[in-house]
Amino acid sequence: MAVLEAPTLASEVIGHVGSFEIRNTLLMSWLAMGVIVGIALLTRATGYKMIPGRFQTLMELIVGEMFQFFNSIMHDEAQTRRVFTLVATIFIFITVANWMGILPGVGSITILSEHEGHTLAVPLLRSMNADVNMTLAVALIAIVAVQAFGIAALGIGSYGGKFFVAPWKDFFGSFVGILELFAEFSRLVSFTFRLFGNIFAGEVLLVVIAFLVPYIAPIPFLGLEIFVGFIQALVFAMLTLVFLKMAMTAHGHDDAHAPASVS
Secondary structure (H helix, E strand, C coil), X not given: CCCCCCCCCCCCEEEEECXXXXXXXXXXXXXXXXXXXXXXXXXXXXXXXXXXCHHHHHHHHHHHHHHHHHHHHHCCHXXXXXXXXXXXXXXXXXXXXXXXXXXXXXXXXXXXXXXXXXXXXXXXCCCHHHCHHHHHHHHHHHHHHHHHHXXXXXXXXXXXXXXXXCCCCCHHHHHHHHHXXXXXXXXXXXXXXXXXXXXXXHHHHHHHHHHHXXXXXXXXXXXXXXXXXXXXXXXXXXXXXXXXXXXXXXXXXXXXXXXCCCC
16 A cells, blocks of 8 residues: 655755765756756847847846836836846746746655665655755845845945944834844744745645545646745745835835835
8 A cells, every 4th residue: 555755844865975965955956047047048049139039039028027027116227227136036046946846757756865874765856945944045145135235225334223223312213123133034034934834835735636636636736836836936036125125225214115014
């Protein structure tokens, strides 16, 4: 009788380069980067013609629509241009990685690997964002970038003034600054576990459905995972953009277009 084996929370080691462990989720991230770089090189090979072909037109449409969407959130084209490369890269990378996670063979093709003195069959490939270490890495990039853009836009003194206020000058303001500082750390946790939780839950769901009713029943759920993968990437990118807007706006600045605080 077949036994249902749910995906583990931890990714599995599939090889070593010296003392460096190569895990299946890390390999998947490299493949996702390879796909993105390959598409970028194909786009560059078009020569950016004045009268574009179908492929160049598609790429221009995707990039143009992303820029217009992000600009509708920032309400400042100059700021959008400054952060567009970062936010678009995060969005595309997470989307591609999520979609590649449901390709045939991911999670089902196994190799033998040593684990705690035992030889086990582990997946060669696994959805990148089903590993909390991978989502934490992307979240760290986003949060550090928010601080860097905020300091670049306002200066270290003005930006730091959002968090550190002399209590003898403004006691309430110093308390709010401490809360803002804790909010920055909470965003890191929120970013990390929101993406990880949704993708890992989807991975478990597909395994369970494929075990109970194989072949036909998983197909609608694959479509659902495509949608969820896109939405999760979009939410991650949008929140990064909102945090960037907040970081690049002076404290107390009265701007009707400034987004509300999001944690």
